[in-house]
Amino acid sequence: MNDATKDADGSAALQPEPEAAARVWAIMRDVVMNQEDRRKEITDTLGMSFFRVKALRRLLPGPLTMRELTARLQTEKPYTTLVVDDLEQRGYVERSVHPEDRRSKIVSLTPAGVAVARQAEGILSRPPRSLLALDPEELAALDRIMAKLHASDA
DSSP states (O other), X not given: OOOXXXXXXXXXXXXXXXXXXXXXXXXXXXXXXXXXXXXXXXHHHHXXXXXXXXXXXXXXXXXXXXXXXXXXXXXXXXXXHHHHHHXXXXXXXXXXXXXXXXXXXXXXXXXHHHHHHHHHHHHHHSOOHHHHTSOHHHHHHHHHHHHHHXXXXX
C-alpha cells in the first residue's frame, strides 16, 4: 500500500512503494548493464580490456596527470601505471613531463587513441534495440521520466 504525505498545498501525495521502486531499478540496471553486452562488443572490436578503453575514454576531454587519471578510473596508482604502459605500447597514449612539476607525468591521447576512444563511445552510446522498439509516445514518456530522475540527482 502507498504511504500518503502532504504536498505543499496540503493535498495528499502518494509515495512510491519501495518494492515498485526496487523492481523498476532492477529493470533499468538490466537494460543498461546486460542488454546487448557492450563490454564484450568493445573488447572484441577493439582487442583490449574494457578498463583500458575506459582509460582512453577518460582522456577524450583532454590530457590528465597520472594522479587525475587514477582518480577518474577509481583505481590504484600502480594499476594506472600498468594500463598506461600498455596503452603507450599500443600507440594510443603518450606521457610527457608536467611543465610545472617535473615529478608529475601528463597522459595524452595520440590520434590513434582518439579514434579508438571515439569508436568505443559510439558503441556505448548506441541505444539498445528494446529502446528503439518503443513507440513514440512511450519513448516521450520515458524521456520525461528520465529527465525528472536526472534533475532530482543533480
